Amino acid sequence: xxxxxxxxxxxxxxxxxxxxxxxxxxxxxxxxxxxxxxxxxxxxxxxxxxxxxxxxxxxxxxxxxxxxxxxxxxxxxxxxxxxxxxxxxxxxxxxxxxxxxxxxxxxxxxxxxxxxxx
Amino acid sequence: xxxxxxxxxxxxxxxxxxxxxxxxxxxxxxxxxxxxxxxxxxxxxxxxxxxxxxxxxxxxxxxxxxxxxxxxxxxxxxxxxxxxxxxxxxxxxxxxxxxxxxxxxxxxxxxxxxxxxx
Amino acid sequence: xxxxxxxxxxxxxxxxxxxxxxxxxxxxxxxxxxxxxxxxxxxxxxxxxxxxxxxxxxxxxxxxxxxxxxxxxxxxxxxxxxxxxxxxxxxxxxxxxxxxxxxxxxxxxxxxxxxxxx
Amino acid sequence: xxxxxxxxxxxxxxxxxxxxxxxxxxxxxxxxxxxxxxxxxxxxxxxxxxxxxxxxxxxxxxxxxxxxxxxxxxxxxxxxxxxxxxxxxxxxxxxxxxxxxxxxxxxxxxxxxxxxxx
Numbered sequence: 001x002x003x004x005x006x007x008x009x010x011x012x013x014x015x016x017x018x019x020x021x022x023x024x025x026x027x028x029x030x031x032x033x034x035x036x037x038x039x040x041x042x043x044x045x046x047x048x049x050x051x052x053x054x055x056x057x058x059x060x061x062x063x064x065x066x067x068x069x070x071x072x073x074x075x076x077x078x079x080x081x082x083x084x085x086x087x088x089x090x091x092x093x094x095x096x097x098x099x100x101x102x103x104x105x106x107x108x109x110x111x112x113x114x115x116x117x118x
Numbered sequence: 119x120x121x122x123x124x125x126x127x128x129x130x131x132x133x134x135x136x137x138x139x140x141x142x143x144x145x146x147x148x149x150x151x152x153x154x155x156x157x158x159x160x161x162x163x164x165x166x167x168x169x170x171x172x173x174x175x176x177x178x179x180x181x182x183x184x185x186x187x188x189x190x191x192x193x194x195x196x197x198x199x200x201x202x203x204x205x206x207x208x209x210x211x212x213x214x215x216x217x218x219x220x221x222x223x224x225x226x227x228x229x230x231x232x233x234x235x236x
Numbered sequence: 237x238x239x240x241x242x243x244x245x246x247x248x249x250x251x252x253x254x255x256x257x258x259x260x261x262x263x264x265x266x267x268x269x270x271x272x273x274x275x276x277x278x279x280x281x282x283x284x285x286x287x288x289x290x291x292x293x294x295x296x297x298x299x300x301x302x303x304x305x306x307x308x309x310x311x312x313x314x315x316x317x318x319x320x321x322x323x324x325x326x327x328x329x330x331x332x333x334x335x336x337x338x339x340x341x342x343x344x345x346x347x348x349x350x351x352x353x354x
Numbered sequence: 355x356x357x358x359x360x361x362x363x364x365x366x367x368x369x370x371x372x373x374x375x376x377x378x379x380x381x382x383x384x385x386x387x388x389x390x391x392x393x394x395x396x397x398x399x400x401x402x403x404x405x406x407x408x409x410x411x412x413x414x415x416x417x418x419x420x421x422x423x424x425x426x427x428x429x430x431x432x433x434x435x436x437x438x439x440x441x442x443x444x445x446x447x448x449x450x451x452x453x454x455x456x457x458x459x460x461x462x463x464x465x466x467x468x469x470x471x472x
Contacts, residue, residue, distance in 0.1 A: 002120065002121055003120060003121075003122065003206040004121065004122075004206075007206070007209055007210070007213070010213055011213070014213070014216065014217065017222040017226075018220060018222055018225050018226055018227070018228075019226050019227040020225075020227075020229070023229050023282045025167040025168070025170050025171050026162060026170040026171060026173060026183070027162045027165060027166075027167045027170035027385075028167060028281050028282060030155070030158045030159050030161075030162050030170075030385075031159065031277045031278075031280070031281035031381075031384075031385060031388075032277075032278070032281050033155050033158065033190065034152070034155040034156060034158070034159050034274055034277055034385075034388050034392075035274045035275070035277045035278040035281060036274075037148075037151050037152040037155040037190075037274065038152060038270055038271045038272075038273065038274015038275065038277070038278075038388075039271070039274065040148045040151065040152070040197075041148050041149065041152050041267045041268075041270055041271045041274070041395075042267075042268070042271040042274075043148075044144060044145045044148050044267070045264050045267035045268050045271060046259045046264060046465030047145060047465075048145075048403065049143035049145045049146060049402065049403070050143070052143050052144040052145035052148075053143050053144060053200070055144060055201070056201050056202060056203070065144070065201065065203075066201070066203050066208050067208070067212060067215075069194065069197060069198060069201070069203060069205070069208060070205070070208040070209045070211065070212035071212060072151065072155075072190075072194055073194050073198075073205055073208070073209050074209055074212060074213070076187065076190055076191050076194060077209075079158075079187060080187060080191075082171070083173070083174050083183065083184070083187070084174060085174070085183075085184050085187060087187070087188070087191050088121040088122075088125070090184050090185070090187060090188040090191070091125055091188045091191050091192055091195075092125070093188065094185060094188035094189060094192060095125070095128055095129070095132070095192070097185075098132065099132065102136060104135040104136055107136050107138075108135075108136055108137050109136070109137040109138075110136075111138070111141050111400035111401075141400045145267075146399050146400060148267075149263075149266075149267060149270075149395045149396075149398065149399035150395075150396070150399050152267075152270050152274075152392055152395055153392045153393070153395040153396040153399060154392075155392065156270075156388055156389045156390075156391065156392015156393065156395070156396075157389070157392065159277075159385045159386075159388055159389040159392070160385075160386070160389040160392075162385065163382050163385035163386050163389060164347030164377045164382060165347075166285065167284065167285070229282035229283075238356065238357055239356060239357075239358065239442040240357065240358070240442075243442070243445055243446070243449070246449055247449070250449070250452065250453065253458040253462075254456060254458055254461050254462055254463070254464075255462050255463040256461075256463075256465070259465050261403040261404070261406050261407050262398060262406040262407060262409055262419070263398045263401060263402075263403045263406035264403060264406075266391070266394045266395050266397075266398050266406075267395065269391050269394065269426065270388070270391040270392060270394070270395050273384075273387050273388040273391040273426075274388060276384045276387065276388070276433075277384050277385065277388050279384075280380060280381045280384050283381060284381075285379040285381045285382060286379070288379050288380040288381035288384075289379050289380060289436075291380060291437070292437050292438060292439070301380070301437065301439075302437070302439050302444050303444070303448060303451075305430065305433060305434060305437070305439060305441070305444060306441070306444040306445045306447065306448035307448060308387065308391075308426075308430055309430050309434075309441050309444070309445050310445055310448060310449070312423065312426055312427050312430060313445075315394075315423060316423060316427075318407070319409070319410050319419065319420070319423070320410060321410070321419075321420050321423060323423070323424070323427050324357040324358075324361070326420050326421070326423060326424040326427070327361055327424045327427050327428055327431075328361070329424065330421060330424035330425065330428060331361070331364055331365070331368070331428070333421075334368065335368065338372060340371040340372055343372050343374075344371075344372055344373050345372070345373040345374075346372075347374070347377050
């Protein structure tokens with residue numbers, strides 16, 4: 001069993017014991033995920049990009065960032081589980097799509113968006 | 119190598135080939151992650167919770183939701199990589215914290231938030 | 237002076253007194269705005285749509301929702317001020333665009349997205 | 355009638371003509387608002403804070419940022435309308451709260467968060 005499958009099973013058991021299953025629709029989980037992503041933003045919003053690169057050096061801020069990122073990850077797993085999506089497979093498919101879409105030479109050093117895939 | 123380590127390495131190579139490393143500060147990655155979480159919200163915002171549970175039955179909407187969730191996952195991995203956070207370890211720590219915080223009997227069937235850990 | 241101009245001026249004075257101006261770049265304000273939008277999501281994430289329509293009947297939850305919505309509004313005003321955007325004019329332009337884009341008869345009762353404007 | 359009241363009335367008529375009222379629960383509007391805040395993030399995510407301060411100098415990027423900010427504002431107004439919240443009054447109350455909470459001398463030049471109000 002992979003780490004993600006293990007976490008998904010543990011999250012499922014955690015929710016079942018608390019009878020939280022009915023709350024965990026994809027819609028509600030997407031809101032919870034975005035809410036946690038918002039908490040991550042709040043940790044970094046007043047830092048310069050350079051300061052953000054050193055955020056883990058501060059014990060308190062570092063622990064909060066790690067904790068918020070864990071929340072994002074846990075809701076991502078729960079959402080994939082609720083949707084029946086294989087997260088790693090979906091990520092690999094997306095990597096392939098991105099590799100085709102963003103030609104390395106054409107996009108070198110540029111942050112512009114690629115046109116939609118035809 | 120776990121699936122997550124594999125994806126992290128592939129994302130690192132992908133960014134390096136395009137010289138995108140300087141864009142990938144924790145601050146910028148948190149914005150990208152929250153932006154993708156926002157796209158996931160947009161896919162589900164006008165659906166009822168019940169409709170959201172069946173979103174994968176619609177081929178087009180299902181593919182979009184899967185793709186947005188993959189984007190969230192990929193940015194979560196990149197962010198953990200940029201911060202030097204072990205994502206699975208952070209998630210396991212958070213699970214333990216949640217198991218201590220949300221007593222199963224006390225929170226059964228209730229969606230209210232637990233008080234902060236003392 | 238409109239209410240929005242008054243609030244913008246008061247926010248500017250508030251930030252100036254605290255020497256917070258250097259934090260208030262459009263990038264940082266967008267993060268703060270999205271963070272507050274995330275807190276609003278968190279208040280409503282486990283409610284059904286019907287329950288969310290009655291959230292103001294609960295004194296505590298209602299006060300929190302009102303407060304988060306005020307935060308979103310205040311950061312929206314600060315962001316417009318930092319960018320030199322006339323918020324009301326921008327909103328009126330967008331209304332016109334939406335009225336042209338979403339033909340009333342064609343979109344009646346449908347939540348599907350309009351194709352991009354040509 | 356203030357600009358906000360005018361926009362709220364026009365949004366209400368726009369939704370009524372398209373029979374979109376049933377979609378506009380506070381829960382759904384919060385999702386739409388956060389989704390638009392996410393689009394705003396996406397416009398600024400790879401810019402440095404300094405570049406973000408000049409984003410309106412670029413005609414295309416500037417128009418997109420203005421348009422996303424308008425979307426955020428329009429959903430904020432719709433949400434306040436759906437909740438029966440007076441947006442300006444709520445913002446003024448929040449300003450007062452912030453003025454009491456963030457003592458000018460104590461928070462000068464500091465971006466740290468104030469402790470919760472007692």
